[in-house]
Amino acid sequence: MNLFTIENAGADLKATNYWDSEHASAGFCFLSANAGTWRLLVPEAAEHLLVEMRTGKRATIEPSIQAAGCVDVVFEDGSASPFSIAIDKRQMDRAALPGRCRLAVWTQRGKVLDLACRVR
Incomplete structure (x- = not known):
């Protein structure tokens, strides 16, 4: 995997x-x-997913039930089957430690969503 630079x-x-x-x-x-x-x-190639992400009222990051070696980012909307996306741990810049945090969704144009989040 290529290394990405991130300026905070x-x-x-x-x-x-x-x-x-x-x-x-x-x-x-x-x-x-x-x-x-x-x-x-x-990325732009996945921006079609934003419609589903925006249904979330809060988010959870947890071990994936979709794919081994991944975490699921779940956009909790109060339904029995909220939208989620599996992220391979190689698509993360650090391990996700349990606790409360924020989840911000960014596109190349800027931040488009900011939710309370819990990492399990």
């Missing part, structure tokens, strides 16, 4: 070379954390 401004994403990567072109999301916030980077 506290919990916000200041700059990254991820958007121009082969992984972004292929539609792979990336999870990056800083200052108590997980940032889900959603």
Whole structure:
């Protein structure tokens, strides 16, 4: 996997070379954390998923029930089957430790969603 550079401004994403990567072109999301916030980077090729993500009232990051070696980012909407996306642990810049945090969803144009989050 290529190394991505990420410039932080506290919990916000200041700059990254991820958007121009082969992984972004292929539609792979990336999870990056800083200052108590997980940032889900959603490339243009996966922006169609934003409609479902926006249904979430809060988020959970937990061991995946969809794929081994992944975590599920679950957009809790109060239903029995909320939208979730499986993220391979190689698509994360650090391990997810249990606790409360924020989840911010970012596209190349900026932050599009910010939710309370719990990591299990």
